[in-house]
Amino acid sequence: xxxxxxxxxxxxxxxxxxxxxxxxxxxxFAKDINQGFAQRYDGLARIxxxxxxxxxxxxxxxxxxxxxxxxxxxxxxxxxxxxxxxPMQDGPWLVVVCADPLEAASYRAFSAxxxxxxxxxxxxxxxxxxxxxxxxxLVVDRAGPGVNLEEVELDAARRLSLEA
Amino acid sequence: xxxxxxxxxxxxxxxxxxxxxxxxxxxxFAKDINQGFAQRYDGLARIxxxxxxxxxxxxxxxxxxxxxxxxxxxxxxxxxxxxxxxPMQDGPWLVVVCADPLEAASYRAFSAxxxxxxxxxxxxxxxxxxxxxxxxxLVVDRAGPGVNLEEVELDAARRLSLEA
Numbered sequence: 411x412x413x414x415x416x417x418x419x420x421x422x423x424x425x426x427x428x429x430x431x432x433x434x435x436x437x438x439f440a441k442d443i444n445q446g447f448a449q450r451y452d453g454l455a456r457i458x459x460x461x462x463x464x465x466x467x468x469x470x471x472x473x474x475x476x477x478x479x480x481x482x483x484x485x486x487x488x489x490x491x492x493x494x495x496x497p498m499q500d501g502p503w504l505v506v507v508c509a510d511p512l513e514a515a516s517y518r519a520f521s522a523x524x525x526x527x528x529x530x531x532x533x534x535x536x537x538x539x540x541x542x543x544x545x546x547x548l549v550v551d552r553a554g555p556g557v558n559l560e561e562v563e564l565d566a567a568r569r570l571s572l573e574a
Numbered sequence: 575x576x577x578x579x580x581x582x583x584x585x586x587x588x589x590x591x592x593x594x595x596x597x598x599x600x601x602x603f604a605k606d607i608n609q610g611f612a613q614r615y616d617g618l619a620r621i622x623x624x625x626x627x628x629x630x631x632x633x634x635x636x637x638x639x640x641x642x643x644x645x646x647x648x649x650x651x652x653x654x655x656x657x658x659x660x661p662m663q664d665g666p667w668l669v670v671v672c673a674d675p676l677e678a679a680s681y682r683a684f685s686a687x688x689x690x691x692x693x694x695x696x697x698x699x700x701x702x703x704x705x706x707x708x709x710x711x712l713v714v715d716r717a718g719p720g721v722n723l724e725e726v727e728l729d730a731a732r733r734l735s736l737e738a
Contacts, residue, residue: 444702455632538608
């Protein structure tokens with residue numbers, strides 16, 4: 411059986427632009443605050459959660475690594491809102507997105523550092539959280555009425571293998 | 575000269591309730607998601623940023639430790655919005671709040687872990703970010719028109735000394 415192998419590339423704002431925001435200080439404008447004891451990097455993510463009467467929901471996800479190589483067999487998207495993940499520890503993690511879950515060529519995998527969050531834009535297909543070590547993430551997404559989750563399960567022939 | 579010494583107590587939801595939210599999984603409801611590879615803890619902070627035409631602003635603060643013991647000589651509050659800080663690395667940090675900057679007895683100091691964020695409620699007096707090591711924080715606060723910062727500088731007789 412042919413297996414579609416997916417290999418992660420480094421996560422950068424440019425490479426991720428079609429899928430949402432990379433929440434990081436690199437390449438962002440720094441403003442000195444707090445009597446010189448901090449720098450502030452503003453406007454790093456577009457929080458887009460008001461569709462259908464939604465509001466901001468702040469949560470923490472605690473995630474466990476999956477067996478490696480990671481079998482990509484389900485993709486999801488949120489038609490009513492953006493979804494931001496910011497790591498709460500300094501270690502690498504993984505991001506998988508695609509334009510169309512049924513088009514293997516449309517998949518992209520990214521290797522993120524502990525200094526990088528991502529904010530999936532509304533309606534962007536992405537894999538559930540992928541971690542290398544047990545990890546916590548702060549998540550900013552949408553609470554509210556309506557169905558805000560679509561999932562596609564891939565049949566055996568369409569699955570991908572993520573080799574980090 | 576008399577010096578008001580402030581010593582941190584452990585950060586807990588109960589102890590911090592008058593000042594805002596502790597953003598942590600402890601004591602929160604867990605929901606299994608992501609095919610069993612994650613637990614989700616929802617609704618951990620009340621994001622209150624819409625006053626005066628405000629909207630959500632996501633930023634990162636990079637903070638540097640101050641000399642120890644920390645001299646508490648300035649407090650601030652945000653009349654138009656809440657302000658959430660979530661650590662992006664797993665290490666302790668410090669929180670100082672008060673009911674009235676001119677009343678020494680109203681001050682409280684808290685020692686937070688790397689698994690705990692805080693969300694200062696709108697109009698709550700707090701000290702700027704206090705870290706033990708150089709640190710990054712994801713910050714969720716307000717962007718928008720109007721003056722959203724009040725500061726009080728303490729004269730020499732009113733300053734406090736934070737001894738961690």
